[in-house]
Amino acid sequence: MTTRRKFVQGAAALASASAIGALLPTPARAQSAKLRIGMMLPYTGTFAALGTAITQGFNLAVDENAGKLGGRDIEYFTVDDESEPAKATDNANKLVQRDKVDVLVGTVHSGVVMAMVKVARDSGALLVIPNAGANAATGSQCAPNIFRTSFSNWQPAHPMGKVMYDKGHRKVVTLTWKYGAGEESVESFKEAFTKLGGSVVKEMYLPFPNVEFQPFLTEIASLRPDAVFVFFAGGGAVKFTKDYMAAGLKDKIPLYGSGFLTDGTLPAQGASAQGLLTTLHYGDGIDNAKNKQFRFAYAKKFGVQADVYAVQGYDAALLLAGGLTAVKGSFGERSALYSALEKVKVDSPRGPWVMSKAHNPIQDIYLRRVDGNANEVIGVAWKALEDPARGCKMA
Numbered sequence: 001m002t003t004r005r006k007f008v009q010g011a012a013a014l015a016s017a018s019a020i021g022a023l024l025p026t027p028a029r030a031q032s033a034k035l036r037i038g039m040m041l042p043y044t045g046t047f048a049a050l051g052t053a054i055t056q057g058f059n060l061a062v063d064e065n066a067g068k069l070g071g072r073d074i075e076y077f078t079v080d081d082e083s084e085p086a087k088a089t090d091n092a093n094k095l096v097q098r099d100k101v102d103v104l105v106g107t108v109h110s111g112v113v114m115a116m117v118k119v120a121r122d123s124g125a126l127l128v129i130p131n132a133g134a135n136a137a138t139g140s141q142c143a144p145n146i147f148r149t150s151f152s153n154w155q156p157a158h159p160m161g162k163v164m165y166d167k168g169h170r171k172v173v174t175l176t177w178k179y180g181a182g183e184e185s186v187e188s189f190k191e192a193f194t195k196l197g198g199s200v201v202k203e204m205y206l207p208f209p210n211v212e213f214q215p216f217l218t219e220i221a222s223l224r225p226d227a228v229f230v231f232f233a234g235g236g237a238v239k240f241t242k243d244y245m246a247a248g249l250k251d252k253i254p255l256y257g258s259g260f261l262t263d264g265t266l267p268a269q270g271a272s273a274q275g276l277l278t279t280l281h282y283g284d285g286i287d288n289a290k291n292k293q294f295r296f297a298y299a300k301k302f303g304v305q306a307d308v309y310a311v312q313g314y315d316a317a318l319l320l321a322g323g324l325t326a327v328k329g330s331f332g333e334r335s336a337l338y339s340a341l342e343k344v345k346v347d348s349p350r351g352p353w354v355m356s357k358a359h360n361p362i363q364d365i366y367l368r369r370v371d372g373n374a375n376e377v378i379g380v381a382w383k384a385l386e387d388p389a390r391g392c393k394m395a
Helices: 004-009 012-013 017-023 047-062 085-098 111-122 154-166 181-198 214-223 232-244 266-273 289-302 310-327 334-343
Strands: 036-041 074-081 103-105 124-127 144-146 169-175 199-206 227-231 255-260 277-279 354-355 361-371 373-383
Touching: 036 047, 036 085, 036 199, 047 289, 047 310, 074 085, 085 103, 085 111, 103 111, 111 124, 111 181, 124 310, 154 181, 154 227, 154 255, 154 277, 154 373, 169 181, 169 214, 181 199, 181 227, 199 214, 199 227, 214 232, 232 266, 277 373, 289 310, 310 334, 334 354
Parallel strands: 036 074, 036 103, 103 124, 124 144, 169 199, 169 227, 227 255, 255 277
Antiparallel strands: 277 361, 354 361, 361 373
8 A cells, every 4th residue: 555655755746737637537529518626736846745635535524425416427527736826816716707616625735725715705705725724714704605614723732721731831922924824823822822821932933935044943842842833734844843853852842743744754754753742623533434445445545544634525525515505516505505515414533523613614623643554643732623713794
């Protein structure tokens, strides 16, 4: 079986047109009855592996629904967004205006998704977000036609504040990329940690996707905090944990993070990630029938183990299937479809979840420990956590 290491290393290869095409079915375009789905995800760059996993998870759910959603055949249109905010508006408009998609699915990068949110709000297109956690998407920019199947940036990091405080840490340093996901994750962690009485002695930032960590590691060593909280994902997460260990900090200053620090990256991280504690809405070893079935089917179909990104893509298709089935596949009355999507109870590998009023999952956040190539769930850090959706005024 192909290892996850091979999957991560091979992500760049999936960026080619032929590889992307292989991920997505390509039925004939002319039939008006087909559901037109625009997939706007990263297939190259830092987050290529994440975009691929989301796509594969989505495809698996469609396969399990006999190749249809809500009884309708599917036609896919794809755009590699390259995790590039400057290109995001044009890319989203191509799918909505040129390709006339019924559903826009994307993306990973918070900066890119906010451009997609604006396009969705301006055009009225249905947007399903399978990863990017920008708080505003289900906060100040929430809308009846915008749904998320992943998390808000506030959610995964918030419980870690309590976890670290309960571990006896009182003075910590934070480090992340200076972009939406990183800044919002640190702010949420800090909110929980300081409310309990802890203090953040220094917040450190570097430009995305810079991975020159050494100056920050030198400063952390000199500050000697009780612990460090970080937000990194993908290739940046791999380099950070390796650099942290190489600097001699791993055994001296405990490292924590939201679960993206170690999800989908463990084979490449090797010893540098062992024993790390993270919080996330998914993890290995969740003991429910759906997760066992999902992981078996995913590994059989794609030759790799599923991660949180695959789950979020899978759930995006499950959400659409549930909503469209309730309205018999019709997009004619959008308010009826949105109402149906709001009522779907998603039977997810992460555990069943429902939508909040702001269209973000209400879900358990798990505490995980890295053991070998697995993020083993060792407990529930926060039960049924709902994003506060600050500023959301649903029209």
